[in-house]
Amino acid sequence: MFFTKIILATLLLSAAIAFEQKCFFPEPARDFDAYKLRGTTWYTGLQTNDAVASDIKCERAGNFTETSTGFQTDFRTFKKSNEHIDWVAHFTFLRSAVYQESKVKDDFSMTNAYTFDENGKYNSAADSIVENVLLERDFAFISDYLNYWMGILCSAEGQWIVWIYFQTKSPSLTNIAAAYNELQRLGVSTQLYASQCEKAH
Template sequence: MLTLKNITFISLLMLAISIEINQAKECKIPENNEDIDWDKVKDDWYMVLHTNDEVMKKDVIGVRLRNISKTNEGMRMVITELHENSPPQTFTIESSKRRDGVYYGKKSEEPAVLASHTLTPDGRTNNKAKKIDDALFDGDNLVLCDEKNYLVYAFCSLSDEWVVWVAFPSLNPTIHQISLMWNKLIEKGIIVQLYPSKTVEHPEFMESLK
């Protein structure tokens, strides 16, 4: 079972790896990636780890993914987000497939969804978080998923840095599941430090939605 102690250890390990590996600073999605059979990706998924970007560290405290399905253009999923500065939001996201493992998001025009990542406690707009959203919806997303252990969204920020959001079938993934995800990121040349979602420490936040 994943514990906060495990996550701290893993984060420190990844930091050490990032120091040891001479990685190019350029954020570039690999050309060759694995296809995903979305019909095999069942049940609910929960965001457990992320790069502590402006969206995740300032507002989003938890994410649940469900009803994932294949479409003619790519894939569709229903997302429920818990926010620090606004009410929970549930919405559907559709992504078009560019090539194996690479998708292009369709931005929702719902005002609540557009603002959900970018609100500050005083109701203003967090422009740094807005830039993360702009990069998410205006560029390509690398999606890594072995269909049962991990589901990773990785994309380049407007400042050319990796943004990585990692979901597992449980808020308490096994060390084996985390290791599989870790190895896949390294294989793709994505060396980042990851941080736990707030719902890992407070699962009752997510459980209250059921």
């Protein structure tokens, strides 16, 4: 059932997007309030086929905490269905709904979580995204606090990096449609793929 829903959502996105356009950084119309995500847990459901996402089965985010500079959240990154890496991400507020990852605090953790595949083999393309995009570029965080929470980045080369999280490993069509509609409103044009969260424990 979940697989069918994700396939339907992916087909919907594919039909609406004739070709992938070079990205631009979206300016969210409303602020992001991490406080509203306290007590909730989110799982990747859809993401771009970037080198980092392709090596991850699933990612879980929770324990959202406001800090003096922005917010932090706990991540559990699944490399295989039953193997994971736990780490904490720290985000610094820049302007409304726009943040930057802390290079000082998160470099080692992100490298550990994202630059090795499920067999422990180093992935240079993923490492390049970590060092040149995730730790350097601005994140736009958007959420309706019910259906989706998403992070959107735009690399210097014009590549979209979009990860959409849902409050369940099996999001409903309502959840997926809400996220899709927000991407359309923002003008984000990229192919999205289903995660494998339903296989992660």
